[in-house]
Amino acid sequence: MNVRGGQKIFLAFCAFAAIFSVMELYRFNQGSNNFSGFSSAVTQEADLSKAALLIDRLESLTNRLSFRESVKNAEGYPDLFQLGPRIKSQIELRIWVDVPNDFPWRKCLSQYNGVAATTQCSLKSNPGSTWRIPDWGAPNFQIVNMESKQCLEPGRGEATTNIAQAVIKDCSEGRWGYNVNGQLSWSTGGGCLTSLGSPAGNRVELHPCNNTLQQQRFEFGTLDTDTGKAVIIPLDISQWEDRQRVLRERELVEAKADVLKTLVEHTDQSSEKRxxxxxxxxxxxxxxxxxxxxxxxxxxxxxxxxxxxxxxxxxxxxxxxxxxxxxxxxxxxxxxxxxxxxxxxxxxxxxxxxxxxxxxxxxxxxxxxxxxxxxxxxxxxxxxxxxxxxxxxxxxxxxxxxxxxxxxxxxxxxxxxxxxxxxxxxxxxxxxxxxxxxxxxxxxxxxxxxxxxxxxxxxxxxxxxxxxxxxxxxxxxxxxxxxxxxxxxxxxxxxxxxxxxxxxxxxxxxxxxxxxxxxxxxxxxxxxxxxxxxxxxxxxxxxx
The missing domain is CATH 3.90.550 (Spore Coat Polysaccharide Biosynthesis Protein SpsA; Chain A)
Structure with missing residues (x-):
């Protein structure tokens, strides 16, 4: 047996062990519920959510042993994060963006009084900053806030600019699309989700899509507390690294060219000392x-x-x-x-x-x-x-x-x-x-x-x-x-x-x-x- 085949068998065994552990955990919770007389549905839901994420990551890793596609060639990729169908409806997500002129840059998407905002990322349980995607198996998907149980969608466009603020409202027929640059675009038009940062009151709006704008690059991840220190990690770190490398290399080419243009000599054009x-x-x-x-x-x-x-x-x-x-x-x-x-x-x-x-x-x-x-x-x-x-x-x-x-x-x-x-x-x-x-x-x-x-x-x-x-x-x-x-x-x-x-x-x-x-x-x-x-x-x- 070759090494790759051995790896697959080992991972399959890990997946089976994970499923068995989940079943035992679920059965234990059921017993606790009957004994105590109160419901712990929230705990069960969180356990199942973690289990689904573990299984899908193992499944994803197994698939990558035989197939790996570069982000550079990922146009039309059916699942940018190479995760199975369970994650799309059960995993609780954090969504963040690095806002270029709002140092320090990283901000998480949250709902506040019915509007979307980007604020400092919370490393605790926070339903207002937690999201689910119930239909990510389709090319386009909804983004549901866990606090309001409503959807992230564009509001009414302003009369003068036609720019719409992102709000939290009852779900419509519209959907979000996501591309390899990290941009979220609305299916019925209006542009891409854009964070304006604290200088603009942490507003999130839809602006014309521009793949050079870092404030339009949104990432998806989960809050991980298993290591003892809470961190928000991408759903797929290797894909995240690929995407960041491609974006940085592209920006470096442009920035380097701009610097080289400034190396020309300037001559004294003054006519008198002043x-x-x-x-x-x-x-x-x-x-x-x-x-x-x-x-x-x-x-x-x-x-x-x-x-x-x-x-x-x-x-x-x-x-x-x-x-x-x-x-x-x-x-x-x-x-x-x-x-x-x-x-x-x-x-x-x-x-x-x-x-x-x-x-x-x-x-x-x-x-x-x-x-x-x-x-x-x-x-x-x-x-x-x-x-x-x-x-x-x-x-x-x-x-x-x-x-x-x-x-x-x-x-x-x-x-x-x-x-x-x-x-x-x-x-x-x-x-x-x-x-x-x-x-x-x-x-x-x-x-x-x-x-x-x-x-x-x-x-x-x-x-x-x-x-x-x-x-x-x-x-x-x-x-x-x-x-x-x-x-x-x-x-x-x-x-x-x-x-x-x-x-x-x-x-x-x-x-x-x-x-x-x-x-x-x-x-x-x-x-x-x-x-x-x-x-x-x-x-x-x-x-x-």
Missing amino acids: RAVVFYLDKGTGFLAFLNWWILAWKLLGLNSLTVKFDIVLFELSNCKIKYCHPDSVQYLPKDCIEYRANETRLTGAGKCLFVSMYGIAYRDSRYDNYINSHECLINPKAEFLTQYSHILRSDLDTFPTPGLLGYWPDTIIANKYMGYTFRNSSGISLITEQLKEAAEYLGLTHKGMHDIGSSWFGPAHLVIKLSSMTVALSKYLRVYMFGPGTHCRCATCTELPLQCTWGGGPYAGTVLLYAQEIAINQVWDQQQYDSLKKGNYSLNCIY
Whole structure:
């Protein structure tokens, strides 16, 4: 007998043992019911559910010994999870999605007051977050919530957008379809189930199907408590791994191409020496105190004088047409600031405070973090006038200028090189530094070992703009390379971040902006420039 045949006999024996155990457990529960005089139907149902799952997994494993089909070729696959018919009506499911701009990403589908929402995954018994699929044997299926005993379906579309919110209601004739990208599409049209995350109140809606959107990739699994630690695991881990690998590889190709496009040289287009600090404003009035301090210091130092000619340029979120975004910022701006108008506003004379209305890239494309808005505003089409400056200070607003800026015209990029976000050991390395080097190498770029670079950059405008262009593309790339589908920080059971993915524990997705900046500046600095930087040039809260 060959090894494969022996495996099949062993698995068949395991299946028989499982069935026998279930029968004994059921008979024991029956006896307990008769003795105690009360019903434990819920316990019986849970036991049978677990038994059915065990049997179907054994059955699935046996089948895979002789046949295994790649997810790449799974179009039209009759059962994406290779599970038998019992599971489709008896197994209690958890459904989750990794929402890209709702860090930490993993959220579970729940029902709340008759509407669907994605919230933090509960690792306890929770009927509102538990689902069943009674007819998954068909090409399309219903999804029934265990708390309400009603179906997940689209509600009525909004009059202006025709976008429907996902609700929990009496079951209709409609059904959900599921494809190899993890998308759930409604049989009568309307698009694919889409999680909008906490910025939009955890709403779930139907949007046009787009296989590049991670917020449309839903996974099915079960709550497993048998190991002593509760985890939510995919119905079929090997299929889940295949699907994540395919999605990540596809995204890496696009992200890598975007980075390589930014490696072009930028030339100095300024006609006179003039400097500007560039800020991105967001989130209502939170910026106001910082901005007022900046303007006060700017005036006290004389940076706004005719001889110094130092401008403040603000890119703010205004005239918001996107359904979920922050209130307009322009109404809160100090009266010192005027709107920049192309072909009207001249960048001459004394220093000015200028503002430009624009949407940050994170509002237009969920593959970018909100933090990257502060770089994209330097390369947005509305920012073309920045090339008229000879020098630009790119910084965060929680800073203020000092007298060192007076008469300071550096010929290279100046930045703080002591930020400490990589947590290097005495040998100068860490898990973060090594992964950043590997990420650069994958792109064909060289990481020169210059780590822990700060966010405030000051230097020739064309170099700052080039670095911002690279940083925007690199942030998208690193979100895939380091934190994309199927990576360590988004593992099959990662309802919470693993320790190595938390701040101080290893690569942390909340600092992707800093990682992207680091790889970018390693392409511009040489060792002499790096070594020449003074420790006190740029601190956390003051600039030179």
